[in-house]
Amino acid sequence: MNKNFLNLKDSYLFSTIARKVNEFQKANPNTKIIRLGIGDVTLPLTKAVITALKEAVLEMGEAHTFKGYGPEQGYEFLRIAIKDYYKEKNVSLKADEIFVSDGAKSDIGNILDIFSSEYVSLIPNPVYPAYLDANIMAGRKVNFLNGSEANNFLPMPEDGNGGDLIYLCSPNNPTGSTYTKEQLKVWVDYANKNNAVILFDSAYECFVRDKNLPTSIFEIEGAKTCAIEFCSFSKTAGFTGTRCGYTVVPHDLVQEGTSLNKLWLRRQTTKFNGVPYIIQRGASAIFTPQGKKEVEENIKYYLENAKIIRKTFKELGFWFVGGDNSPYIWLKCPDNMDSWSFFDKMLTEANIVGTPGAGFGTAGEGYFRISAFGARENVIEAMDRIKKLY
């Protein structure tokens, strides 16, 4: 067996939360628990997506329209739709720089396959746990990038000891804070200078409202020679249970004379067989005029939730970041409580589930993540409960 697995902490953050919540619910069967913990969406797939999915299902039932194996990197119709979406951001990509995936989580884990095992990973703290765990499993050396109130949880090169693979996520999970173009430019220059690769997770890009903030690393000059971008329709279009996203590996990204695009294509054609045709058809509807309109409505709904949460925390005088260009609000636990104590207090006294910041790394201790993906009435009720408590 791979002994690196023994270095993983025994239970994954969200399963610990699920266990605690289940135990509490069992002991208090009549209590209405409001879940603002895990970053799962609640609004259904939009009409345009449903229509496309239905049509694709019908195609699969007829011999003359049936689709067998598709290209591992995704159908061209979807890759072109994504390429055109980037054009709207003034980012020019080729369709074969885009790889359709079954979600950012798979690709962010699997991308390690194409890098030397000697490479050091530079991982933010706090961070989405899967980044770190994938590195621990592979036995890779990890340096940390420390987020703090001082840097608004947007660590810069001087907040860590360097590395060859730099994980950045903006708008950030878990903190909801978003890098500026100037900050990302510093990172891009740093990566190019040090021959490092930025692994940029843009899964929350559609929540950016401030037009000055970047929604893709490729909006930054020089990024094509040093960055890979991972995105997902999970949060954009409610695809958490439908599973589709994409990874951008520019042709200009070359290491030791070898194109990383070519390596990733080879990795995917060997160890992946593509996303279901039906799902790719559904995903392509996101980029139609009707699809875009519907997605925008959903995003606005979640951001209105975030606004309600922000307003409450402002009133209560809690320190927080996020929630303006992101569905997450990152709160400093009041009264200097530690994350899990605050989690327990929220669960037992307000019957609200959030995510303890400590679950995202040591630098998250004393913080707490609230997600805006709930139903409006639940968000309002949750905020009322917190106001009563404080």
Next chain:
Amino acid sequence: MNKNFLNLKDSYLFSTIARKVNEFQKANPNTKIIRLGIGDVTLPLTKAVITALKEAVLEMGEAHTFKGYGPEQGYEFLRIAIKDYYKEKNVSLKADEIFVSDGAKSDIGNILDIFSSEYVSLIPNPVYPAYLDANIMAGRKVNFLNGSEANNFLPMPEDGNGGDLIYLCSPNNPTGSTYTKEQLKVWVDYANKNNAVILFDSAYECFVRDKNLPTSIFEIEGAKTCAIEFCSFSKTAGFTGTRCGYTVVPHDLVQEGTSLNKLWLRRQTTKFNGVPYIIQRGASAIFTPQGKKEVEENIKYYLENAKIIRKTFKELGFWFVGGDNSPYIWLKCPDNMDSWSFFDKMLTEANIVGTPGAGFGTAGEGYFRISAFGARENVIEAMDRIKKLY
């Protein structure tokens, strides 16, 4: 970058074939090429599956039935259906020994994550290329298991130099030959004795007609302490473009005190987010009485094709294996031709695409794979063309 990738051969078997076929078609635009090469199905998804997919799509469009993140290892409704399917084979499994996957290719590649990098892989020759390439990418040491006419392309332990991870596929891709229970018992005993793990690919199990032949490694006593089984709905139910399968990791499979089931669960929860809910609903319809009946009709259709191919080769006096309990026929190229020369002859003189045996490894040189997944009329026409040629 990961320099092991430089040890891969530059182009993948099926892309080379596609290029050759495209070039020939371009030069001969009016020629009808019959494709019996790649193992892709041609019959559409069955009615029961289509109905289930449609219903699931509708569920995803309504807030009260919408599904977000599901369990990474698959919904219980599908895992229980699979468990019950194994019961029919007199194999008793627990639902949490079954992991729903997006197909055997992903899992057979990714399973390497849970094993020590020191482990030696024992890989048949000829073999499905993805097994070998995944090992080369990971820089793993590989020993080969030599298939030949002498062992009917069913190599046994004495045909190789041993290893810790033993890849077996039965009914076999590419050769179509199928291990007996007695042969698999020898492998299971060998693995248990040597603390090795058998990675058993049963993707073609539904083609087995001979009731004495095993369709799962777990029909063999002792397999639960030494084997992982990978299966897929790709060939069973035409899911090559719909992407669903499963992997069985028994609780009894323990190495150095650690349950491999637990390691695989951890790997999947970290680097995978499950198969789309819609697709899992579709897959579960395969196991309904109606679904089973429809799948059986499809399998019979393909096996009737295989019978027609076998009959032709018998008449022509060609040596071959497979096609009785498998959709593949593994043919010795007539006149001692090498595989690619025979491929070119078939393409240019009979306008038939098959797969050169040499593409599956050195021991495949001089052989040729014909797939029975085509449309009936094409199979008949292809066989007529070959008869005319010889």
